[in-house]
Amino acid sequence: MPDEAIVLVDMVNDFVTGALECERAERIIPRLQTLLAEARTAGVPVIYVNDAHLEDDFEMELWGEHAMKGSEGADIIPELAPADGDYVLEKRTYSAFYDTGLDQLLRSLEAETLYITGLHTNMCCRHTSADAYFRGYDLVALSDGCEAFTEEAHEQGLDYLETVYGAEITDVDAVVSAWRGAAVS
Numbered sequence: 001m002p003d004e005a006i007v008l009v010d011m012v013n014d015f016v017t018g019a020l021e022c023e024r025a026e027r028i029i030p031r032l033q034t035l036l037a038e039a040r041t042a043g044v045p046v047i048y049v050n051d052a053h054l055e056d057d058f059e060m061e062l063w064g065e066h067a068m069k070g071s072e073g074a075d076i077i078p079e080l081a082p083a084d085g086d087y088v089l090e091k092r093t094y095s096a097f098y099d100t101g102l103d104q105l106l107r108s109l110e111a112e113t114l115y116i117t118g119l120h121t122n123m124c125c126r127h128t129s130a131d132a133y134f135r136g137y138d139l140v141a142l143s144d145g146c147e148a149f150t151e152e153a154h155e156q157g158l159d160y161l162e163t164v165y166g167a168e169i170t171d172v173d174a175v176v177s178a179w180r181g182a183a184v185s
Helices: 023-027 029-042 059-063 102-108 124-134 151-165 172-184
Strands: 004-009 046-051 087-091 113-119 138-147 168-170
Touching (some): 004 124, 023 029, 023 138, 046 102, 087 102
Parallel strands (some): 138 168
16 A cells, blocks of 8 residues: 555654643544554554654643653653654644655655544644645545544544545544455455
8 A cells, every 4th residue: 555654643642641631542542553553564654743842832832841852741652652664753833744854755655645643633633634635645534543632622623624625534444444455355
């Protein structure tokens, strides 16, 4: 599946259990573990893009210190630790594309379809999806692979991605089934 890639946004300690804890993040961890294992088996690149803030980042005024570069809070949660061959990029804004090299990496991988996963459906996943859409990528948002602080915010985020960026909304099981079917063919 060289034309696909997983973009996993902000599954770091500070967003799951730390400074900006999202209790609902725990629900997607098992789904993401399945997705990542199957992606690796299917040869689909896995790309982590995580907050790694500096003290003077503008987000500090709004959100306070979180996921500071080099801190434990900015580390990917152990349950979703990168494997050999995965890519890990740092970001300082909501979008995984802004000044991260993500677009160049995706182009080098010849990715055309991006599976958007992680936190938060209505913020970082949304802004990442906007920049992906404007760059011509096809988007698939995984309803059980993204999460937000509230169910309402999660649902609004998914609806926005579908309505404004034409994202396909599906779930981990559907994606995994498609990969397994392609492997059998």
